Amino acid sequence: MTPSNKRILHFIESEGVYGAERVILNLSQQLLVQGEYTPVVGCIVSSPNATSALYDAAIKLNIEAIKIPIANSRLIVDLYKASKQLTAEKISLIHSHGYKPSVFGYLLKKITNIPVIATCHLWFEPSKGPLKMRVMITLEKFFYRWFPKIIAVSEPIKQILLDSKLPAENIELIRNGVDTPEIKLCTEEKFALRQTLGVSPNDYCILNSARLNRQKAQWVLIKAAKLLKLQGANVKILIVGEGPLHQELSELIAREQVEDQVKLLGFRCDIDKLLSIADLFALPSIDEGMPMSLLEAAAAKTPIVSTDVGDIGKLIKHENTGLIIPLESPEALASAIIRLQNDTLLAQRLAISCHESMVLNYSSRAMCLAYLPIYQSLIPNSV
Numbered sequence: 001m002t003p004s005n006k007r008i009l010h011f012i013e014s015e016g017v018y019g020a021e022r023v024i025l026n027l028s029q030q031l032l033v034q035g036e037y038t039p040v041v042g043c044i045v046s047s048p049n050a051t052s053a054l055y056d057a058a059i060k061l062n063i064e065a066i067k068i069p070i071a072n073s074r075l076i077v078d079l080y081k082a083s084k085q086l087t088a089e090k091i092s093l094i095h096s097h098g099y100k101p102s103v104f105g106y107l108l109k110k111i112t113n114i115p116v117i118a119t120c121h122l123w124f125e126p127s128k129g130p131l132k133m134r135v136m137i138t139l140e141k142f143f144y145r146w147f148p149k150i151i152a153v154s155e156p157i158k159q160i161l162l163d164s165k166l167p168a169e170n171i172e173l174i175r176n177g178v179d180t181p182e183i184k185l186c187t188e189e190k191f192a193l194r195q196t197l198g199v200s201p202n203d204y205c206i207l208n209s210a211r212l213n214r215q216k217a218q219w220v221l222i223k224a225a226k227l228l229k230l231q232g233a234n235v236k237i238l239i240v241g242e243g244p245l246h247q248e249l250s251e252l253i254a255r256e257q258v259e260d261q262v263k264l265l266g267f268r269c270d271i272d273k274l275l276s277i278a279d280l281f282a283l284p285s286i287d288e289g290m291p292m293s294l295l296e297a298a299a300a301k302t303p304i305v306s307t308d309v310g311d312i313g314k315l316i317k318h319e320n321t322g323l324i325i326p327l328e329s330p331e332a333l334a335s336a337i338i339r340l341q342n343d344t345l346l347a348q349r350l351a352i353s354c355h356e357s358m359v360l361n362y363s364s365r366a367m368c369l370a371y372l373p374i375y376q377s378l379i380p381n382s383v
Contacts, residue, residue, distance in 0.1 A: 003038045003064075006379050007090055011068075011105050012097040013044040014054040016242055016267045018211050019292040020097050020121045021054045023153075023176050023367075028063045030177075030368035037375060040089065041065040044101060053267065070104060072132070079104065083111040092379045097121060099133070099140040106143040115378045117149040119174075120157050122215075122289050149374050154289040154311035172374065175311070177367030178295040180359070181272040190277045198263065199277070203236040204341045207278035207302070209271055209293040210285070212243030212264075217307075220284035222249065223330035224337065225258040233338060237262045237282075240274060275300035280340055280347070285309055286327050290362075298358035303347040305336045315362065321354035 008031070010024045017025075028039035041058040045051075045067045058065035068085060070078040086094070086108060094116040096105035105116040118140075144150055144166050151174050152158035158173045185193065191201070199205050210216040218239055228235050239249070239262065246264065253262050268274065271293070275281070281297035281304045288310035297304050298315065304322035306312050316322035323340065325332040340347040 004036055005038070005090065006036065006092045006375075007038045007040055008093045008095055008375060008379075009040045009042045009086065009089070009091045010095050010097060011042045011044070011101040012054065013100050014052060016053050016211070017057050017269065018241065019176075019289075020119075021057070022178075022292045022296075023119070023121070024054070024097060025057060025061060025063065026177060026179070026364040027368055027371065028058070029061060030364050032063070034368060034372070036372070037092075037379075039063060040091065042068050044068050044070050044104070046071050053269075057269065079107055079111065083108055086114060087112055093117065093375060095119065099136045102140045102147075103136055103143060106146065116147060117151065117374065117378065118144065118147055119151040119153065120161065120289075121153055122157070122287070148378060151371075151374070152289075155314075156310055157289050172370075174367060174370040175362055176290050176292055176295060177362050177364040178292065178299045178358070179364045180299045180355075181275070181296075185273060185276045193273060194277050197236075197238060197265070197277075199236045199238075200234075203234050204280070204337070205278050206235060206237045206280045206282050206337060207240065207274055207297075208237065208282050209240040209274070209296075210283065210291070211241050212239075212245040212249055214245070215285060215287045216241075216243075217284045217286050217328065218245070218249055219252055220328060220330050220333055221282060222252050222256055222258060222262055224333040225261040226256040227330060227334040228337060229258055229261055231334075231338070233341065235261055235337065235341075238265055238274065238278070239263065240265045240268050240271065242267045271296060272300065275302050278302050280305060280337065282333065282337070283307070283312075284325065284328075284333055285312075288312055290315075295358055295362050298351075298354045298362075301351045301355045303340055303351045304354060305333065305340070315354065315357055320350070321357055322350050 014021050031037050031039045043052040043055045048069050055065045068082050091114055094105045094114055096102040096118045102118045109116040151172050153176050161171050225237050281302045283306040290311040306316050307327050308324045318324040323336045325336055
């Protein structure tokens, strides 16, 4: 298929391949299938030679990707260079993902006249976080007034945008989407992968895939591991991801003496394979939109235990498609794990029901089709 000359830049500052990045990859793949637009993954980097896991992941999937160097220390010069780069790349639309790309995207729009829209994956309160982050979020909220479309990935995020007095007609709700994984490991491959990760055949394997930050509350998993250890449960908890709390969580694991039960695996590109060996997916977050990791677990038919934050409750119905636990409760998480470990029929029923709901409501194709009218309204047919 000949690439379309209608080129959409998915503009993001990325530190790995997490939720927003996987949304971009899934959407880009669907856009390539659809054929009307050419997706270009635009990774904000600190210098031209900087590495980017998202850039590498996009190239591996045959999605066009570019690095866009923009550093705070040389912002004006770099924005000017970026404007020239986007013009040379013949970008038709800037689609920003995150507060910094939204601010930079708006400024680039003023320079190039390329239209810009934003997807709001998660909303941070401007009163929290480091000063630079608070400044960027305040600017993002201010500039949003001139965005023709702002997409929320969950009902709570949409409501926050409405409460921020942004024009209601400019706000759309488009839910994240995933597809059923194509990779199927045979029994021998599963055994080998579990063995490599230190998971024995008798261990109940629990997976958590998320950035290591306050929002994701991995400390709850670690505290739950201590309770499970005291009860004599054979569990292995695999935490996948990187983030600012890596050292703090490592120290907590040592302090709770659960080094044999909890492994911090760092960033990995084989989440689908890890889901295939996991007996349970646990996400004790205190704040979310609609987490991609949760949708991917549902797609893989892995039983789920989660908190009810953001739009999670639209997919995870307690006792129907998963188990819901209270916020910041290691005790409740440990109890839910024990329950599903002891009742495999319940775990299987929940996983199948959750998978069916995911396929019906959260497919990548449905997500792509929801974005198309927005793209069509902003990109002339003559491009």
